Amino acid sequence: MKVPPEITYRNLEKTDAIDALVHEKIAKLEQVCNYISSCHIAIEKIHDRPRAGSPYRVRIDMTVPPGHELVAESNPPDVNQYPPLESVIRDAFNAAVRQLKKLSEQQHEYDRAKVQDNTQQTTALVTKLFPEEGYGFVRTLDGQEIYFHRNSVLHDDFERLEIGTGVSCFVELGEEGPQASTVKIVDKPGARAGKVEQNIIEPPLGWNE
Structure with a gap:
């Protein structure tokens, strides 16, 4: 006390x-x-x-x-x-x-x-993948790079991810900083984000892959 x-x-x-x-x-x-x-x-x-x-x-x-x-x-x-x-x-x-x-x-x-309430859903692009270790990074539309684990990818779709795949996810605060959860593919697996229809995901101007 x-x-x-x-x-x-x-x-x-x-x-x-x-x-x-x-x-x-x-x-x-x-x-x-x-x-x-x-x-x-x-x-x-x-x-x-x-x-x-x-x-x-x-x-x-x-x-x-x-x-x-x-x-x-x-x-x-x-x-x-x-x-x-x-x-x-x-x-x-x-x-x-x-x-x-x-x-x-x-x-x-x-x-x-x-x-x-503080957890926000956002759209992002896969920028780094480490298949053997089972994790990767996505970059949100505001330029923030976020860690995600394969267990956070819905429908066991981790193996279908490639650099540039568009996803939706929730960004939440983990023990070691922000991390993505409930990662869901929103374009065709392996497709480049630039080829995705605009009504699904559109990279902002000046996007650096």
Whole structure:
């Protein structure tokens, strides 16, 4: 966590066993979400002799970037008469874990959608081929040279590619930079790009092969 967790005990004494349990549960929160900004745990005894329910209440307040505030609380009703403090603590942290998992999944879905939005389909020409190694390069219409692997070529058409073949592809960011995926032949295999019909692919002026 960016800020060490704050643990507050009210109307009860902190024991080594309870403190160890709380820190064990905090570690599990960090396993679910390792970028929690802050976390405050309030453990209190709200009644000495309640007629029903638990005398304990545990509340966990968390802040998760960019600005999410999560609250998990446990104060068992009269389903269980006088549940031990350890059980109330576990219930509160279990609720906190569920909230963190849900938020983390939502954030990952948003990130995936954002990546997909940033992925662009483009038209390109094959400029380099290394058949034995199973990869090559295409040049997009804006002059950018992009790596592609044979596994990215649709319909197992890697063997049909030649220098100058026109293709369509998606450009995405890989571990080592931009790379082409979903590479599809858009002119006759082996045909020079200059011979391709204009409504399919037309190299720009000043194209350098």
